[in-house]
Amino acid sequence: xxxSLDDISRQLKKRHRKSARMKWLSMAALIxxxxxxxxxxxxxxVKGLPAFQQGYIEVEVDxxxxxxxxxxxxxxxxxxxxxxxxxxxxIPGRMADDESLLGTTQTEWVLADDAVDQYLxxxxxxxxxxxxxxxxxxxxxxxxxxxxxxxxxxxxxxKLPEMAGLASAAMGSVLVLIVTLAFxxxxxxxxxxxxxxxxxxxxxxxxxxxxxxxxxxxxxxLFGLLGLAxxxxxxxxxxxxxxxxxxxxxxxxxxxxxxxSRAALRAVPDSIRxxxxxxxxxxxxxxxxxxxxxxxxxxxxxxxxxxxxALGETAPLIIIGMIAxxxxxxxxxxxxxxxxxxxxxxxxxxxxxxxxxRTAAGILVLLTVLISLNVTAVYLRKKFEHRx
Amino acid sequence: MGRLNIxxxxxxxxxxxxxxxxxxxxxxAMQTDQILMTFFAGVLFLGVLxxxxxxxxxxxxxxxxTPMHSQPDQYxxxxxxxxxxxxxxxxxxxxxxxxxxxxVFPGWLAVVGALGLGAFGLxxxxxxxxxxxxxxxxxxxxxxxxxxxxxSISILTxxxxxxxxxxxxxxxxxxxxxxxxxxxxxxAPGDSFLEGAGRGDGLPEASNNFGAxxxxxxxxxxxxxxxxxxxxxxxxxAIYMAEFAPSKxxxxxxxxxxxxxGIPTVVYxxxxxITVAPLIVSLANSVGLDASFNNALAxxxxxGIMIIPFISxxxxxxxxxVPNAMREGSLALGTTRAETIRSVVLPAALPGIISATxxxxxxxxxxxxxVVMAAGMRPNLTGxxxxxxTTVTVSIVSSLTGDNEFESxxxxxxxxxxLVLFVITLALNTVSVLMIRRFREKYAVSNL
Numbered sequence: 001x002x003x004s005l006d007d008i009s010r011q012l013k014k015r016h017r018k019s020a021r022m023k024w025l026s027m028a029a030l031i032x033x034x035x036x037x038x039x040x041x042x043x044x045x046v047k048g049l050p051a052f053q054q055g056y057i058e059v060e061v062d063x064x065x066x067x068x069x070x071x072x073x074x075x076x077x078x079x080x081x082x083x084x085x086x087x088x089x090x091i092p093g094r095m096a097d098d099e100s101l102l103g104t105t106q107t108e109w110v111l112a113d114d115a116v117d118q119y120l121x122x123x124x125x126x127x128x129x130x131x132x133x134x135x136x137x138x139x140x141x142x143x144x145x146x147x148x149x150x151x152x153x154x155x156x157x158x159k160l161p162e163m164a165g166l167a168s169a170a171m172g173s174v175l176v177l178i179v180t181l182a183f184x185x186x187x188x189x190x191x192x193x194x195x196x197x198x199x200x201x202x203x204x205x206x207x208x209x210x211x212x213x214x215x216x217x218x219x220x221x222l223f224g225l226l227g228l229a230x231x232x233x234x235x236x237x238x239x240x241x242x243x244x245x246x247x248x249x250x251x252x253x254x255x256x257x258x259x260x261s262r263a264a265l266r267a268v269p270d271s272i273r274x275x276x277x278x279x280x281x282x283x284x285x286x287x288x289x290x291x292x293x294x295x296x297x298x299x300x301x302x303x304x305x306x307x308x309x310a311l312g313e314t315a316p317l318i319i320i321g322m323i324a325x326x327x328x329x330x331x332x333x334x335x336x337x338x339x340x341x342x343x344x345x346x347x348x349x350x351x352x353x354x355x356x357x358r359t360a361a362g363i364l365v366l367l368t369v370l371i372s373l374n375v376t377a378v379y380l381r382k383k384f385e386h387r388x
Numbered sequence: 389m390g391r392l393n394i395x396x397x398x399x400x401x402x403x404x405x406x407x408x409x410x411x412x413x414x415x416x417a418m419q420t421d422q423i424l425m426t427f428f429a430g431v432l433f434l435g436v437l438x439x440x441x442x443x444x445x446x447x448x449x450x451x452x453x454t455p456m457h458s459q460p461d462q463y464x465x466x467x468x469x470x471x472x473x474x475x476x477x478x479x480x481x482x483x484x485x486x487x488x489x490x491x492v493f494p495g496w497l498a499v500v501g502a503l504g505l506g507a508f509g510l511x512x513x514x515x516x517x518x519x520x521x522x523x524x525x526x527x528x529x530x531x532x533x534x535x536x537x538x539x540s541i542s543i544l545t546x547x548x549x550x551x552x553x554x555x556x557x558x559x560x561x562x563x564x565x566x567x568x569x570x571x572x573x574x575x576a577p578g579d580s581f582l583e584g585a586g587r588g589d590g591l592p593e594a595s596n597n598f599g600a601x602x603x604x605x606x607x608x609x610x611x612x613x614x615x616x617x618x619x620x621x622x623x624x625x626a627i628y629m630a631e632f633a634p635s636k637x638x639x640x641x642x643x644x645x646x647x648x649x650g651i652p653t654v655v656y657x658x659x660x661x662i663t664v665a666p667l668i669v670s671l672a673n674s675v676g677l678d679a680s681f682n683n684a685l686a687x688x689x690x691x692g693i694m695i696i697p698f699i700s701x702x703x704x705x706x707x708x709x710v711p712n713a714m715r716e717g718s719l720a721l722g723t724t725r726a727e728t729i730r731s732v733v734l735p736a737a738l739p740g741i742i743s744a745t746x747x748x749x750x751x752x753x754x755x756x757x758x759v760v761m762a763a764g765m766r767p768n769l770t771g772x773x774x775x776x777x778t779t780v781t782v783s784i785v786s787s788l789t790g791d792n793e794f795e796s797x798x799x800x801x802x803x804x805x806x807l808v809l810f811v812i813t814l815a816l817n818t819v820s821v822l823m824i825r826r827f828r829e830k831y832a833v834s835n836l
Binding site for chain 2: 015016018019021022023025026027028029030032033034036037040043044047186187190191193194195198199207208211212213214215217218219220221222223224225226228229230233234235236251254255258282283284308309311312313314315318319321323332333334341342344345348349356359360363366367370374
């Protein structure tokens with residue numbers, strides 16, 4: 001069938017158009033994925049940033065005998081509902097600590113109730129008309145304002161939204177990660193050293209490799225079942241403790257550290273090993289004095305990435321009970337503790353709407369920590385990377 | 389505390405209760421703490437002592453002019469190992485025995501025994517430090533066994549997971565029918581509790597409360613939605629990065645996509661529940677459909693976004709590893725870029741893309757936080773993604789966080805579900821690994 005030149009060039013044009021269409025479509029997919037990320041981050045910023053400010057109001061606090069018995073009496077009736085109940089509860093304790101307060105009346109900036117806080121941020125709040133009137137007057141007189149929310153970083157969890165903070169969860173996360181690292185780093189590096197430097201190519205070694213790859217792909221929640229059945233029910237580690245949580249996460253982090261450490265060890269050229277053998281070093285001396293020091297940056301990078309993953313993990317920790325209500329920061333590895341993502345999970349389930357912004361703010365803090373960990377890892381790799 | 393309570397509102401009571409619960413568990417925990425601390429301090433002391441005694445003895449011998457096989461430091465480490473090694477082994481055995489049979493002997497006895505043996509080992513090791521002892525070789529052997537031991541931990545972990553799950557799952561299937569678990573359509577663990585309490589009158593007959601089909605259906609639905617989002621976007625993005633994009637774009641785009649994979653799942657769960665689900669409800673309402681706030685669509689879509697980088701990253705690597713000669717051969721025949729990609733590159737890369745997809749599916753099946761936060765709790769056998777559905781992982785979490793006793797069927801059902809999850813994800817991973825290996829062998833690629 002003869003085709004005219006016009007036909008052919010028309011066909012060609014069509015084919016090129018099709019090709020261009022594929023390029024734009026696939027580019028659109030990439031842009032779409034990037035847009036998801038931006039929308040997500042934007043959403044978290046919009047929801048979470050307000051929580052870094054907290055409403056305070058200026059009231060006269062009357063430290064009378066009666067206030068020591070009934071803290072509500074310390075504040076004028078009009079303002080009573082506007083002040084945080086958490087603040088009022090602390091008054092008797094403060095009066096007991098500081099005798100000179102008794103009988104004085106002081107004008108203080110005090111933490112406002114979360115409804116007031118929400119109203120000051122321009123949201124709907126469950127306030128009565130009369131309270132709103134009082135609050136508007138206070139705001140006009142400059143006696144109600146938003147300040148930086150230090151409590152968010154220094155308080156533990158609380159059932160009062162305005163008092164709730166991340167401190168105890170952050171402490172819990174630190175304890176858990178210490179246990180995780182103490183378990184997964186030595187075991188992971190030793191496994192990697194064995195596989196790369198010592199292991200003969202036999203059935204055990206191959207089984208080990210398959211096993212490590214499978215371990216990396218097991219859903220995290222199953223590690224929680226392991227932690228529950230082995231560490232808590234079998235070895236009797238205290239439930240909800242940083243010890244049980246850290247070991248569970250350690251088992252999860254293990255394959256990541258092994259895989260990245262192996263890559264780092266493999267990157268060290270054989271000439272280094274041969275030079276060491278050549279002067280009579282044993283295998284262990286070669287590894288200890290030459291191969292390991294050279295691969296340490298890579299191993300650290302992998303470990304930091306593994307830690308970042310462990311820091312964001314929630315599901316296995318829920319299974320072993322680390323979603324308990326922890327108002328005070330834990331001080332030992334066997335105390336009940338909670339971690340940052342578990343705290344976020346708990347707040348996300350709270351009925352009060354003011355927890356939403358706290359949840360998002362907690363997410364922002366968690367993401368900041370994760371990003372800085374990852375940036376550190378990338379920086380380490382860039383700085384110490386050695387091209388042989 | 390007492391004074392505070394005068395002002396305590398209803399809010400205050402839970403934390404008091406919590407505190408006292410913690411206080412109660414404290415003594416036993418503190419004892420374990422002390423025992424562990426004593427043991428490690430003892431081992432450390434023996435080790436340091438062994439190091440210095442061994443080295444000084446070796447140095448003395450060498451100073452006297454006798455030629456020795458190894459360096460003094462190696463004799464020192466030999467002594468350390470002969471002291472700390474037996475102590476560690478005994479302590480580990482004691483811990484396992486104490487875990488198996490509670491309170492057969494007090495914990496301090498194990499510490500005394502282990503440290504005593506360590507001291508004995510120190511003595512024996514020290515007496516063996518002689519010129520003809522090949523300390524370096526012994527050390528080399530010991531190091532190797534320590535490394536083998538460390539490597540075995542990952543195997544132990546896998547078997548630990550397997551045994552923990554299988555053991556408890558068998559106990560569950562002794563109570564409930566396995567067949568009904570696989571094929572039954574009623575999932576009502578709460579009813580089994582009522583039956584246990586003798587209040588099961590009027591409920592469906594016993595052992596018919598654990599039919600997991602609605603959970604499988606929910607998991608399947610959410611996974612399908614996630615893959616419908618992740619596969620087209622992930623593969624297209626990979627095609628763009630590997631075939632069209634300038635290398636600068638690729639260098640930026642790849643890490644940006646990986647950020648999506650690095651975001652904790654609890655964060656995605658919050659995003660799905662707070663932002664995406666209401667959006668879907670209002671969209672559905674605007675076209676006259678009825679949607680639940682716990683609809684399956686929201687967690688599915690968000691899970692899909694999370695999985696995009698898993699698929700795009702591996703697919704990108706695979707497409708990149710398709711030999712360039714194939715591309716060039718095709719282009720030389722006069723095909724366009726798109727035609728080359730569609731009829732040469734993609735077919736070649738297909739095993740790798742399928743492998744990436746299977747890994748994505750296994751991620752989606754095991755994903756927990758997104759569905760716990762955004763999907764429903766009601767087992768619901770439906771084909772409508774706008775209704776609320778629950779999944780296997782949600783049921784595992786809810787049965788283990790409830791107030792049920794550990795021995796109850798409701799709690800043990802978590803392990804049966806875990807077993808199903810374990811088997812399916814393991815199968816998916818194995819197939820995925822096999823496919824990628826076939827691809828690797830066919831095109832002799834070494835970096836996958």
